[in-house]
Amino acid sequence: MKITPNILYEILLDELGIQKWWPVDSSYHKNHSSDPRFEVMVGAILTQNTAWSNVEKALTNLKIKKILEIEKISNIDLEHLREMIKPSGFFNQKAQRIKNLASHLHNNYHSDLNCFFDQELFIIRNELLSLNGIGPETADSILLYAGNFPIFVVDAYTKRICKRLPIKAGDSYDEIQLFFQRELNKKYNTEKLTQIYNELHALIVIFVKNYCKKRPECCKCPIRKYCNF
Ligand code: SF4
Structure with missing residues (x-):
């Protein structure tokens, strides 16, 4: 079964919930202007x-x-x-x-x-x-x-799951970023995209830390039915 960035987002959101990144100490900044x-x-x-x-x-x-x-x-x-x-x-x-x-x-x-x-x-x-x-x-x-700009962040964790599943997004940072942005853009409008990119990157980080580790814990992985690893 083929997984797309849109399906990945929906499953991880459902499984892990909203992550509300980036963690910032708002009260510190309020107190110190x-x-x-x-x-x-x-x-x-x-x-x-x-x-x-x-x-x-x-x-x-x-x-x-x-x-x-x-x-x-x-x-x-x-x-x-x-x-x-x-x-x-x-x-x-x-x-x-x-x-x-x-x-x-x-x-x-x-x-x-x-x-x-x-x-x-x-x-x-x-x-x-x-x-x-x-x-x-x-x-x-x-x-x-x-900056709250609509741009998707690619990291080593994104590259890892693209390789393992696989999601054929390309090899380079720019290729993977463009692929994810193009796919998510098909479903979400411009106003919504920033929020989706924000959440999806956070979800991927949490997902990889909890499931798709160097030695992955596939038996409890929520996307295992899509995975060829
Ligand atoms: S099934 Fe295993 S290798 Fe595949 S995405 Fe899940 S944790 Fe990673």
């Missing part, structure tokens, strides 16, 4: 090659010091930033990436994310991709979860 979208952007860099539990520890450190804001991070001493984000691993690279992003937003947009996100999707995407250490997955996570 800061922009929660910047927490998403920092989180998207911190989560590179590490588990989310480590990202949370690094974000907590930034919040304890009350520096989770564009201007404050653009002015912070790099060594100090490295120390605070240490729990996320690869902290030398990540500190530099976060500081570059904050400096870019501070210097070009006066630390105002409304100005930054008030541009065409492809312009913002190219701008993010031009920054050192921001690849397609990080850029698209920022666009979808911070």
Whole structure:
């Protein structure tokens, strides 16, 4: 039986429920009059090659010091930033990436994310991709979860289930992204798509962590009847 991104979405939503990503500490930002979208952007860099539990520890450190804001991070001493984000691993690279992003937003947009996100999707995407250490997955996570743009995020988990089921979406990041977007676009209108991309990426991550692990637990998998693995 052939599975499509639309069927995948429906089954995973039914099985796992709404995920409501991206997790952000709204009360912190309310209390500090800061922009929660910047927490998403920092989180998207911190989560590179590490588990989310480590990202949370690094974000907590930034919040304890009350520096989770564009201007404050653009002015912070790099060594100090490295120390605070240490729990996320690869902290030398990540500190530099976060500081570059904050400096870019501070210097070009006066630390105002409304100005930054008030541009065409492809312009913002190219701008993010031009920054050192921001690849397609990080850029698209920022666009979808911070900018609320209709763009599907492809990660290693998406590639894994495409290969195992299989969903013949292609091999490259761009091919898989275009395939999912084209298929979901057949069923959902433009207004709805952002929400679908948001949920589906989250559902895939949770699904793979719980079922389609390196050693998959196929006997209880909700999509096993579609799977050739
Ligand atoms: S049946 Fe097994 S390999 Fe296939 S998608 Fe489910 S968990 Fe993954």
